[in-house]
Amino acid sequence: MPSGTLSILEPATEAVLEEVSRADAGDVDAAVARAKAAYPAWRALAPGRRAELLHRLANRLEEAHEELAVLEARNAGKPISDARGEMGMVVATFRYYAGAPERLLGDTIPVEGGQAFTVREPLGVVGLIVPWNFPLTIAAWKLGPALAAGNTVVLKPAELTPLTALRFAELALEAGLPEGVVNVVVGPGSTCGARLVEHPDVAKIAFTGSTEVGRSIAAGAAASIKRVTLELGGKSPNIVFADADLEAAASAAPGAVFGNAGQDCCARSRILVQRHAVDRFMEALEEVVEAMRVGDPLDAATQMGPLISAGHRADVSSFLDDDAPVAVRGSAPDGPGYWFAPTVLCPVDPGTRAAREEIFGPIACVIPFDDEADAVRLANDTIYGLSGSVWTRDGAKALRTARAIETGVVSINSNTSVRVSTPFGGFKQSGFGRELGMHALDGYTEVKNVYYSTEG
Ligand code: NAD
Numbered sequence: 001m002p003s004g005t006l007s008i009l010e011p012a013t014e015a016v017l018e019e020v021s022r023a024d025a026g027d028v029d030a031a032v033a034r035a036k037a038a039y040p041a042w043r044a045l046a047p048g049r050r051a052e053l054l055h056r057l058a059n060r061l062e063e064a065h066e067e068l069a070v071l072e073a074r075n076a077g078k079p080i081s082d083a084r085g086e087m088g089m090v091v092a093t094f095r096y097y098a099g100a101p102e103r104l105l106g107d108t109i110p111v112e113g114g115q116a117f118t119v120r121e122p123l124g125v126v127g128l129i130v131p132w133n134f135p136l137t138i139a140a141w142k143l144g145p146a147l148a149a150g151n152t153v154v155l156k157p158a159e160l161t162p163l164t165a166l167r168f169a170e171l172a173l174e175a176g177l178p179e180g181v182v183n184v185v186v187g188p189g190s191t192c193g194a195r196l197v198e199h200p201d202v203a204k205i206a207f208t209g210s211t212e213v214g215r216s217i218a219a220g221a222a223a224s225i226k227r228v229t230l231e232l233g234g235k236s237p238n239i240v241f242a243d244a245d246l247e248a249a250a251s252a253a254p255g256a257v258f259g260n261a262g263q264d265c266c267a268r269s270r271i272l273v274q275r276h277a278v279d280r281f282m283e284a285l286e287e288v289v290e291a292m293r294v295g296d297p298l299d300a301a302t303q304m305g306p307l308i309s310a311g312h313r314a315d316v317s318s319f320l321d322d323d324a325p326v327a328v329r330g331s332a333p334d335g336p337g338y339w340f341a342p343t344v345l346c347p348v349d350p351g352t353r354a355a356r357e358e359i360f361g362p363i364a365c366v367i368p369f370d371d372e373a374d375a376v377r378l379a380n381d382t383i384y385g386l387s388g389s390v391w392t393r394d395g396a397k398a399l400r401t402a403r404a405i406e407t408g409v410v411s412i413n414s415n416t417s418v419r420v421s422t423p424f425g426g427f428k429q430s431g432f433g434r435e436l437g438m439h440a441l442d443g444y445t446e447v448k449n450v451y452y453s454t455e456g
Pocket of ligand 1: 131157190192194209232291386431
């Protein structure tokens, strides 16, 4: 591999998919300079015109939907059916935020001697740093509100999965976004990401990734009081009470932890099941896990693909030591590709490493609990607080438990976490700030108060 290039691998085959040039800190500086130069005109654009350009971008993304889905499926190793859904969400995200430039409303505030009102100002150049698990989707959650609010951006995709971000930059130009409004730099986090964090002309970093890197970004941003939003790791609880529809809870549970091969910050990887229902629950769950189709991401019937890399597979495997209580093991292909069979551990002691750390792979822990108070205590016994589920037919108990769980999103009798129009983000060490919905715009604007004296 020539220096200055990155070989982008296909996780299902281990073959090189593409060579791309590797950016360094100087390339980041150049991208920030382009974004800074483009900012005044982008910010000054009439809101309706910015909305129109975002609609055009959504149209262009929709036309490229299948191309982007195949690229994402191959580069990230995710099932094509998932990739198609994700690209649908990317389009919907831009359509949603195309409505935002004309809806950035302020307040009028009664004060003495004049009139006070608030306006929402863009921040300037925003650095977007994203992970490899949902490459373009997570980028879109940041790009949509950032651009709608009048910011220009420098996007740094994960170095393992840059291909859809690079294609996105081309599509943005084709849609008519001015040069310099969207910039993409592909390079390592330790150089390119770190340079964005320290760059004096970057007003804010919107980061999604591990809690460990999030900590270093928060520390780096402190030097210049840079704005930061952080979407970090998770160890989300899926609480199943004995009075739930156990069939429904058990058949949904594998998808909620083995989706995207478990490489999902919202993975419900701690399945808390009321003790006297564990046997019935496991019986139903086993059937679903054993029937899971793990294989070629480009096969429409595939439900789970490989892990992202050899290194990550080694990390995930480290959770399956000799003492691991393996209760169910699905299947996975042999041969090239970073395959790992979906695995359920039961019963898991809540103090063990598998129950406490984010595995970010297809290993689920089933942890028995006694009663409602015990379920809530176990659910909250973690540094994380991203998402969670509650399964029960008792509505009052469902609402009490949903309120008691320390997570940013909770679903009742469902495992969904993310919708374009609703806020998403974490409590505790899962981060701060909210993406999606109108809440996301708070993270890409400053509130300015203007006072106009009416005294003669
Ligand atoms: P990661 O933290 O290793 O990397 C994320 C991004 O940060 C990459 O682009 C990387 O190049 C960059 N980076 C690395 N070191 C950096 C540094 N020192 N300075 C600046 N940037 C740096 O995470 P990952 O392995 O790509 O993704 C997996 C993690 O992401 C998991 O912990 C997962 O839970 C988390 N995640 C969270 C959400 C969420 O919304 N909360 C969503 C998806 C993934």
